[in-house]
Amino acid sequence: MTLDARLTVQRGGLTVAVELAVADGEVLAVLGPNGAGKSTVLRVLAGLLRPDAGRVVVDGDQLWDAAGVHVPAHRRSLGMVFQDHLLFPHLSATENVAFGLRARGMPRARARAAAAGWLDRVGLGDLGERRPGQLSGGQAQRAALARALVGDPRVLLLDEPLSSLDARTRLTVRAELHRHLAEYRGSAVLVTHDPVDAMALAGRVLVVEDGRIVQAGTPAEVARRPRTDYVARLVGLVLLPGTGSGTSVALEGGGTVAVAEEVTGPVFAVIRPESVALYLERPAGSPRNVWPLRLVSATPHGSVVRCDLAGEVPLTADVTATSFAELGLAPGAAVWASVKASEVAVHTR
Amino acid sequence: MTLDARLTVQRGGLTVAVELAVADGEVLAVLGPNGAGKSTVLRVLAGLLRPDAGRVVVDGDQLWDAAGVHVPAHRRSLGMVFQDHLLFPHLSATENVAFGLRARGMPRARARAAAAGWLDRVGLGDLGERRPGQLSGGQAQRAALARALVGDPRVLLLDEPLSSLDARTRLTVRAELHRHLAEYRGSAVLVTHDPVDAMALAGRVLVVEDGRIVQAGTPAEVARRPRTDYVARLVGLVLLPGTGSGTSVALEGGGTVAVAEEVTGPVFAVIRPESVALYLERPAGSPRNVWPLRLVSATPHGSVVRCDLAGEVPLTADVTATSFAELGLAPGAAVWASVKASEVAVHTR
Amino acid sequence: MRRPGDGGVPAPLLVPAVLAVAFLVLPLVGLVVRAPWSDLGSRLVEPAVGQALRLSLVAATLATLLSLVLGVPLAWVLARSRMPGRSVLRALVTVPLVLPPVVGGVALFLVLGRQGIVGSWLYETTGYALPFTTAAVVVAETFVAMPFLVISVEGALRAADARFEDAAATLGADRWTTFRRVTLPLVAPGIAAGAVLSWARALGEFGATITFAGNFPGTTQTMPLAVYLALQSDPEAAIVLSLVLLAVSLATLLLLRDRWLGRAVTT
Amino acid sequence: MRRPGDGGVPAPLLVPAVLAVAFLVLPLVGLVVRAPWSDLGSRLVEPAVGQALRLSLVAATLATLLSLVLGVPLAWVLARSRMPGRSVLRALVTVPLVLPPVVGGVALFLVLGRQGIVGSWLYETTGYALPFTTAAVVVAETFVAMPFLVISVEGALRAADARFEDAAATLGADRWTTFRRVTLPLVAPGIAAGAVLSWARALGEFGATITFAGNFPGTTQTMPLAVYLALQSDPEAAIVLSLVLLAVSLATLLLLRDRWLGRAVTT
Amino acid sequence: GTAGGTTAPSTATADGGPTGTVTVFAAASLTDVFTDLGAALEDQQPGLRVQFSFAGSSALAAQLAQGAPADVFASADQAQMAVVTGAGLTEGEPAVFARNELEIAVPAGNPGGVTGLADFADPDLTLAVCAPSVPCGAAAGAVFAAAGITARPDTEEEDVRAALTKVQLGEVDAALVYATDVRAAGDAVEGIPFPESARKLNEYPICTLAAAPNPAGAQAFVDLVRSAAGQRALADAGFRTP
Ligand SMILES: Nc1ncnc2c1ncn2[C@@H]1O[C@H](COP(=O)(O)OP(=O)(O)OP(=O)(O)O)[C@@H](O)[C@H]1O
Numbered sequence A, B: 001m002t003l004d005a006r007l008t009v010q011r012g013g014l015t016v017a018v019e020l021a022v023a024d025g026e027v028l029a030v031l032g033p034n035g036a037g038k039s040t041v042l043r044v045l046a047g048l049l050r051p052d053a054g055r056v057v058v059d060g061d062q063l064w065d066a067a068g069v070h071v072p073a074h075r076r077s078l079g080m081v082f083q084d085h086l087l088f089p090h091l092s093a094t095e096n097v098a099f100g101l102r103a104r105g106m107p108r109a110r111a112r113a114a115a116a117g118w119l120d121r122v123g124l125g126d127l128g129e130r131r132p133g134q135l136s137g138g139q140a141q142r143a144a145l146a147r148a149l150v151g152d153p154r155v156l157l158l159d160e161p162l163s164s165l166d167a168r169t170r171l172t173v174r175a176e177l178h179r180h181l182a183e184y185r186g187s188a189v190l191v192t193h194d195p196v197d198a199m200a201l202a203g204r205v206l207v208v209e210d211g212r213i214v215q216a217g218t219p220a221e222v223a224r225r226p227r228t229d230y231v232a233r234l235v236g237l238v239l240l241p242g243t244g245s246g247t248s249v250a251l252e253g254g255g256t257v258a259v260a261e262e263v264t265g266p267v268f269a270v271i272r273p274e275s276v277a278l279y280l281e282r283p284a285g286s287p288r289n290v291w292p293l294r295l296v297s298a299t300p301h302g303s304v305v306r307c308d309l310a311g312e313v314p315l316t317a318d319v320t321a322t323s324f325a326e327l328g329l330a331p332g333a334a335v336w337a338s339v340k341a342s343e344v345a346v347h348t349r
Numbered sequence C, D: 001m002r003r004p005g006d007g008g009v010p011a012p013l014l015v016p017a018v019l020a021v022a023f024l025v026l027p028l029v030g031l032v033v034r035a036p037w038s039d040l041g042s043r044l045v046e047p048a049v050g051q052a053l054r055l056s057l058v059a060a061t062l063a064t065l066l067s068l069v070l071g072v073p074l075a076w077v078l079a080r081s082r083m084p085g086r087s088v089l090r091a092l093v094t095v096p097l098v099l100p101p102v103v104g105g106v107a108l109f110l111v112l113g114r115q116g117i118v119g120s121w122l123y124e125t126t127g128y129a130l131p132f133t134t135a136a137v138v139v140a141e142t143f144v145a146m147p148f149l150v151i152s153v154e155g156a157l158r159a160a161d162a163r164f165e166d167a168a169a170t171l172g173a174d175r176w177t178t179f180r181r182v183t184l185p186l187v188a189p190g191i192a193a194g195a196v197l198s199w200a201r202a203l204g205e206f207g208a209t210i211t212f213a214g215n216f217p218g219t220t221q222t223m224p225l226a227v228y229l230a231l232q233s234d235p236e237a238a239i240v241l242s243l244v245l246l247a248v249s250l251a252t253l254l255l256l257r258d259r260w261l262g263r264a265v266t267t
Numbered sequence E: 001g002t003a004g005g006t007t008a009p010s011t012a013t014a015d016g017g018p019t020g021t022v023t024v025f026a027a028a029s030l031t032d033v034f035t036d037l038g039a040a041l042e043d044q045q046p047g048l049r050v051q052f053s054f055a056g057s058s059a060l061a062a063q064l065a066q067g068a069p070a071d072v073f074a075s076a077d078q079a080q081m082a083v084v085t086g087a088g089l090t091e092g093e094p095a096v097f098a099r100n101e102l103e104i105a106v107p108a109g110n111p112g113g114v115t116g117l118a119d120f121a122d123p124d125l126t127l128a129v130c131a132p133s134v135p136c137g138a139a140a141g142a143v144f145a146a147a148g149i150t151a152r153p154d155t156e157e158e159d160v161r162a163a164l165t166k167v168q169l170g171e172v173d174a175a176l177v178y179a180t181d182v183r184a185a186g187d188a189v190e191g192i193p194f195p196e197s198a199r200k201l202n203e204y205p206i207c208t209l210a211a212a213p214n215p216a217g218a219q220a221f222v223d224l225v226r227s228a229a230g231q232r233a234l235a236d237a238g239f240r241t242p
């Protein structure tokens, strides 16, 4: 079943104007900074918020249009995870999950059995009788996810469904969700801040910033050619917009980057943090890109340390824990960063 | 100011029994799976939940003990971020942040100015007049963080304060929090599911599972020598408990692992996912550890693909996206995994 | 969850609360002290008293049920729908509270009496006249008591978090299902409060009942009517009767509320 | 936020709601239709009517304020504290609702009369006697109206999310500050509802007032008392007076509630 | 202080007339007549103000027992006056100043076709009488007993007015009320006198009170009520005068 929407809606000063299409069985991840309008878009798709203009079509059925068509939420066949769960406080976890089935007419016993099954799948098998107030944050979020998934709805709208899960549970629940979505025949929209979720679960990614779509494509495409700083950082790259001429790019923020190929016009220079080397003194060697920078923060990240650097060309460098220790760097320290021209990818803006 | 607590509390079938001490200016990260009792511990420290036994001492002041001492929450000088924010719905963001200052007697104008300053620091400078209902999830979480930090309390209790933030905001807010905590002279307890948060912010880590402490130490120690599967996965390692004899470890789950050094007795064999190589056919070569496994799921993770493998020895392998593509693996496929014995770390249980 | 520090009621709340209790309870104590207790036994066995008491309880309970059935939906419409003229409607519904009950009884005659707008039609087609029947007692009490229910349930609905209703809608629940399975349980304490108010008001109802239903022992004479008449001839007897009414309602409330509220949600 | 589908009130709610409105409003329409409108002008200029109306409004408003000051803290204690015997207290507080108002007036004499428990002491030390003064009107109305406030505010408090109070405590707010700055605003709609109920009940109060405060034009004669007297001689005039009372309270409610509720929280 | 300026000192003017305020507690059924008489007295005695508190006789009796600041009490029956006298609150002997007799009240046009007291035994008619515990009910009981009729009323009203209201609205076919009430009710009600009514007359006693703040004014009002002018006014209102 296809979800096809174009919507404009005013939200506290922000204009959210988004167009999206999700094919049968497809999962669309919506990424974007806080306050970009992601939840707003989901509310419109759910029919909980009327847009100012546009249309929402599912499977050819007009659900909303500016001419006055409005199919209310309860007739849209939805499964929705709200960012703040909104589990019914007076019902047990099982009753919460069974609610949608009961509302759609399933007999009580069958609904409870289905609910119990889903609670099991998200690892809450033995907490079915608990009220939401008696669940931990992560448990509540999983119950909310089970509640959204159980009814086999036409459209799934998941607003950060995994954000409160611990690392291990997140893996298993994500795998469970992956399995479910792989077989799922409706359209799914997943809002997340975790690029791993997006890559693992979604076939296509939409990046929303300030209410507008800034990039769309497969996760791999978006990761390879980020078009905004937000996306670049999300996938762990450094994005430097500038103007190419010959084998150098004059950056918008000042400074230049040497690149391997000839480029002209507006481009993005993309640098992988792994390719950035750090020195305490100015290195003498082949790399043509050498900048004096300042260490802002250093956070261990598995076996590497991610160093945020500020200066003429803001960079992020990943260095191994060992070499980081050898450099003896503290936040605020002055360092030299170098990147080989051949390690700088360039794509046109 | 020192926080020193030992507490036992019954919580819906789970017994939470935890002992912790946080020195002046120290930040203690509490990690653990969902439902482990992390929020419960914070509630007890805050004085919102009375334990069944134990004591809570701050700076030598008895705040709670079994003999009947109970200093109520409002006299404990706290700053607390709740997992579900609990911003006052009838107050604007600024008023929410100023609330604690006002309650402690600061004049209105000064309190509002201080609140505005903190809102600025978490990037909400222009949303001060909004009600919580008009903020996005991540904006609300930042307002809650500002509300907890503003008063310079003796004890900071932060329950997943960054979980709803987008990647970029998370960086800047984490840096802001880091800056604040570095200068902070009280005791801070930070509950988080993100090891990066823990590593970046905390000097010491406490891992809680099923209501009990399973590991404690500096982030580096914990990361190097995980003692439970949860911790190992958290830091991206595979942990295999077994019994050593000679240069081989008989695993508890079955199978053996060859190691480089001689070991005896109960040990953990620790394998880094990067050190696991995958083959479509049984490799003939030096690695002594070769197992036939099945691919459960594969998720891209930056430039590598993380493969979850099931079989006699459950492993996680990180392979480059290129080689993963060359292998042409799909979930469910049979693969061979090999690990060099010298890549297997061993530490005693 | 145990909530600490609960013993400690802050003085600015405790002092007025104690005053309020004194103000509301001391007069009752005065009545109890002054009552001619020696008469009590003989009075309680009077069949008329038993009749009046039974009728009062039955009629007040029926009136409360009727108020619930009609009033809760009305409260919902006032709190949730976007009908134009809602605020006028809300005020109109409150206004019967202000009506002197005797005038209320007259107003009921004008609609439901033998010559009333609806009543005359009923009388002509079926020969049934509502006034001076037990049903009339229920109607009069409902008329007086329902506004209390409507206003307090509406207040509860306004205070309730409407986002849960959104969540129910996304789960396929139409507004009626949402109302039954989400809204209603969430505002249960408010409904309980409203029902208690209505019941108590109905139980104490005097003016509209005596006007619209009259006063006939066994059919329409409720306790307040019996008390009023006793006041004319034997004020001490009236006090005893009042205390009987008080005691019975106290017992009922204690039994009922704890059971009801026990079931209500505690988030 | 606009909430869609709002026009659509489900039939199982709409039908009883319409019935409820008909039931509550039709009698008023009946009164309006039957009223001798030609008299209205001459009646309104009678100074006694103006006096009674003014007194009614002033006394009911004072009684509501007094009920708020005393009753909201009591409701808080009933809903939030862990005092033993709370449920008995709650029932005791409800019971004055059941008391026939005339008996309530007698009970007030027993406490506040010149020979009453408190009143005699007051009279002996200061020479002040409360009954038959305007203050007595306020006291009688408060006695009758306060339980409505207490019960409905308590319901609202029970329904409110107590976790916000936890949050306030972690921010250093003691229970009193928390009450003022968090609890109170959160239950504002419930308090508004309770205040409306009390005000309306006080405005319509008759039995306790005429007993405890007497019926002196200008000092203690409120509109319901004037209506009562009019009923003795000229029932049509009584209807006109009632309608005047209705119109004034309707106007007041329309003005007040919209302003008050406009300020209340919408989560 | 107490209400209505009743504590104002009562003095006598040079010509001996009373001044100040006189407070009269009177049965509600006397509202119109007494209001007129009060105005008349104020005209006669320029220094005097007459203030009324009208309510049910029993409520007034209860208020007097609680020390209500009154000068005169006019009751609608002997029983409530007896309560006040019994408590030692009166000054001197109460005097009966008016009587009232029962009459059958029917809605205009007499739709029930009521002709006399005997119709009160008809179960098909909707009938109202007063409750036995209130004066008019006691009178009705006496009258029925005298006539040998077993009444079958549908409602026993708490006072005459309540019964009369139902007649005015056409909701009962007949009610047994006082003649004065039929008179006051105007065109909507027709009265049917019946011979047995004389068997039981209701008596209205009046008395000054022992604690009267203004005894002189009190006496002046009582005198006026009992004067020829006062009795005429009462007769005009339908009362029988003693
Ligand atoms: N009820 C509302 N009234 C006014 N403005 C609102 C309301 N809800 C949200 N907003 C504003 O609209 C913008 C978009 O909000 P939205 O909740 O869609 O963001 P989001 O992309 O979901 O962010 P997050 O990642 O933080 O959840 C934000 O700037 C927010 O402050």
Ligand SMILES: Nc1ncnc2c1ncn2[C@@H]1O[C@H](COP(=O)(O)OP(=O)(O)OP(=O)(O)O)[C@@H](O)[C@H]1O
Pocket (backbone or CB within 6 Å): A133, A134, A135, A136, A137, A138, A139, A164, A166, B011, B012, B013, B014, B032, B033, B034, B035, B036, B037, B038, B039, B040, B041, B083, C001
């Ligand atoms: N009010 C309650 N009554 C009963 N049990 C509760 C209550 N609150 C939490 N629990 C249970 O206590 C355990 C610990 O809960 P807690 O909220 O402390 O977990 P947590 O470690 O914070 O988890 P999460 O990471 O999901 O937030 C959980 O199993 C939970 O179900």
Ligand SMILES: [Mg+2]
Pocket (backbone or CB within 6 Å): A038, A039, A040, A083, A159, B136, B137, B138
């Ligand atoms: Mg959001």
Ligand SMILES: [Mg+2]
Pocket (backbone or CB within 6 Å): A136, A137, A138, B038, B039, B040, B083, B159
């Ligand atoms: Mg938690």
